[in-house]
Amino acid sequence: MQSLRQAVCVIVHDEKAGKVACIHYANDTWSTVPAWTIPGGKVEEGERLDEAAARELHEETGLVVAPEELRLVHTVQVRAGWDGKGPFLLSVFATTSWSGELTNTEPDKHLAVLWMDTRTLPTPMFPTSHAALTTYLAGGGRGFSTHGWDSAADPRALIGA
Numbered sequence: 243m244q245s246l247r248q249a250v251c252v253i254v255h256d257e258k259a260g261k262v263a264c265i266h267y268a269n270d271t272w273s274t275v276p277a278w279t280i281p282g283g284k285v286e287e288g289e290r291l292d293e294a295a296a297r298e299l300h301e302e303t304g305l306v307v308a309p310e311e312l313r314l315v316h317t318v319q320v321r322a323g324w325d326g327k328g329p330f331l332l333s334v335f336a337t338t339s340w341s342g343e344l345t346n347t348e349p350d351k352h353l354a355v356l357w358m359d360t361r362t363l364p365t366p367m368f369p370t371s372h373a374a375l376t377t378y379l380a381g382g383g384r385g386f387s388t389h390g391w392d393s394a395a396d397p398r399a400l401i402g403a
Contacts, residue, residue, distance in 0.1 A: 247330035250295040251282025253307040257402045258359050261357040279371040295335045304345035307337045316374045321390030334374040365402025372401040
């Protein structure tokens with residue numbers, strides 16, 4: 243039996259300014275239109291989840307956070323990834339402390355990396371990012387959601403598209 247793939251993302255929350263770090267993703271292999279997301283990516287084999295989240299955050303935004311400063315805030319079970327490689331589990335971490343300047347470190351993949359107002363999240367947004375952000379900003383809720391299990395829903399649909 244194949245093990246479930248792991249992915250991570252990080253909600254970087256500037257509580258004082260009421261903003262979160264968001265990425266405007268442009269790679270058309272995932273979506274036919276540019277879509278917003280939060281920093282994250284795949285966990286490498288043998289890598290700890292919190293270390294993968296800190297690594298991905300730095301790779302995509304230039305922000306630095308120690309893995310022990312990350313707090314697990316949500317988990318999303320995804321039935322089918324947009325990459326066509328099957329299901330995965332997304333572990334969502336959050337931090338309110340970091341160092342560095344928010345930068346688009348991967349301009350070949352991202353149109354922009356910006357601080358966005360928590361009261362008006364950008365759209366269109368990947369559903370997993372939207373679920374993670376809205377649950378986190380509402381105070382945590384259940385801490386678990388799913389994506390793609392409703393057979394009537396288009397698993398590639400964006401929020402606000």
